[in-house]
Amino acid sequence: MTNAKKELLAIADGCVKCGICAPHCPTYTHTQNENESPRGRIALIQAWAGGQLAITDKFLTHIDTCLLCRACEKSCPAVVPYGKLIDDFRAEVREDQKTSVSVQLVKTIAENKRVQRWLKSGLRFYQKNNLQKTARLLRVPSLFGLKKLERLVPDYQETQTLKNYYSARGEIQGDVGLFVGCMGELFDFETVNAAITVLTHVGFNVHLPESQTCCGALALHDGDAETAQNLANQNQLAFASDNLQAIISIASGCGSTLREYTAKNFTVKVMDISHFLLQTNIDFSQILKPLATNVRLHSPCSLKNGLRTDKSVAQLLKQIPNANISPLLETVQCCGAAGSYGLRHEKMAQTLLNELLESALEKPTDYLVSSNIGCALHIAAGLRERGDNIEVVHPIVLLARQL
Numbered sequence: 001m002t003n004a005k006k007e008l009l010a011i012a013d014g015c016v017k018c019g020i021c022a023p024h025c026p027t028y029t030h031t032q033n034e035n036e037s038p039r040g041r042i043a044l045i046q047a048w049a050g051g052q053l054a055i056t057d058k059f060l061t062h063i064d065t066c067l068l069c070r071a072c073e074k075s076c077p078a079v080v081p082y083g084k085l086i087d088d089f090r091a092e093v094r095e096d097q098k099t100s101v102s103v104q105l106v107k108t109i110a111e112n113k114r115v116q117r118w119l120k121s122g123l124r125f126y127q128k129n130n131l132q133k134t135a136r137l138l139r140v141p142s143l144f145g146l147k148k149l150e151r152l153v154p155d156y157q158e159t160q161t162l163k164n165y166y167s168a169r170g171e172i173q174g175d176v177g178l179f180v181g182c183m184g185e186l187f188d189f190e191t192v193n194a195a196i197t198v199l200t201h202v203g204f205n206v207h208l209p210e211s212q213t214c215c216g217a218l219a220l221h222d223g224d225a226e227t228a229q230n231l232a233n234q235n236q237l238a239f240a241s242d243n244l245q246a247i248i249s250i251a252s253g254c255g256s257t258l259r260e261y262t263a264k265n266f267t268v269k270v271m272d273i274s275h276f277l278l279q280t281n282i283d284f285s286q287i288l289k290p291l292a293t294n295v296r297l298h299s300p301c302s303l304k305n306g307l308r309t310d311k312s313v314a315q316l317l318k319q320i321p322n323a324n325i326s327p328l329l330e331t332v333q334c335c336g337a338a339g340s341y342g343l344r345h346e347k348m349a350q351t352l353l354n355e356l357l358e359s360a361l362e363k364p365t366d367y368l369v370s371s372n373i374g375c376a377l378h379i380a381a382g383l384r385e386r387g388d389n390i391e392v393v394h395p396i397v398l399l400a401r402q403l
């Protein structure tokens, strides 16, 4: 038996098969298929690593349909590191798995800054000249097999070239690093800008090292452990300065990946921006303008089950005077975006999205707040397709608009 299989077995053997995780699992909830439950998937990997089960397409599909939302991990009394088990298994069977064109395209964009620059120019032209609306009307993306990807492209936003450093205003509280993420600058510049605005406004010098790169989540969950490690090494080096008191993430999917890098002096500093601002103890109610509006909170799985700081978002936003902040129903599970999942398993992604939207639309909602760009794009696409004009924003954007 290989060492990799021994390690997988050691993790899988930690599962006592109690099934406590099952009701928390979105795929099991919808399929009632044990092979699509956490316990079932663990048993499959256990049997394969133990030499009792061969790899088949059906087996790989049961693993691939996992959203990696890690709701099971959070509910597990035996603390089975389920996310690591799946990532390590995918790395072992990588050659047996097929990567779709859309997923490959997203990975190429995420991991290559030159491609991001080309895409940024092309995207601006596409969005600004009404080509987006016309192409959607004529169903052009479908003709090229890019419908699932193109539906996520948001409306045009003005952008600027980012600097490497922004000075604090007023009394200096310290220095922080800002992890922008590969998709933030491309698809959600307002959030990047809002993070810089709020952090500098409350006294932090903000550093954006030029050499920062994709967090590696897409590669890691696709079984490409080598690329994921190279990206991790590059980010750990980019943010190595001792001056930084925190490395702030504005996408919880990236933040939870950064938090699990190997360098402890890096990981201890990683924080989601809402949690960071909350623990500064700044009284935002004294510096924000009132906003009499209904705000519903979506808690991304990466924030709830990965970083586990989802409560901080509500506590922070409740400091906006007059804002009515309420969470989505507890029964709402993963939104279905889950990295590249929505591109591979459209039906399940859509089912989960519909549940979320029904909860969001059950009472008057002006803003739907989400701390993860992948979820925000997926949810915004769903609302657009329903003809609903609720705005989906990052919490830091709401804060910045009220300064």
Ligand code: SF4
Pocket (backbone or CB within 6 Å): 024, 025, 026, 027, 028, 036, 037, 038, 041, 065, 066, 067, 068, 069, 070, 071, 072, 073, 082
């Ligand atoms: S990570 Fe999510 S989808 Fe996958 S088994 Fe666990 S709860 Fe189910």
Ligand code: SF4
Pocket (backbone or CB within 6 Å): 014, 015, 016, 017, 018, 019, 020, 021, 022, 038, 039, 042, 072, 075, 076, 077, 078, 079, 080
């Ligand atoms: S993963 Fe944890 S909660 Fe789920 S069956 Fe195994 S031990 Fe029980």
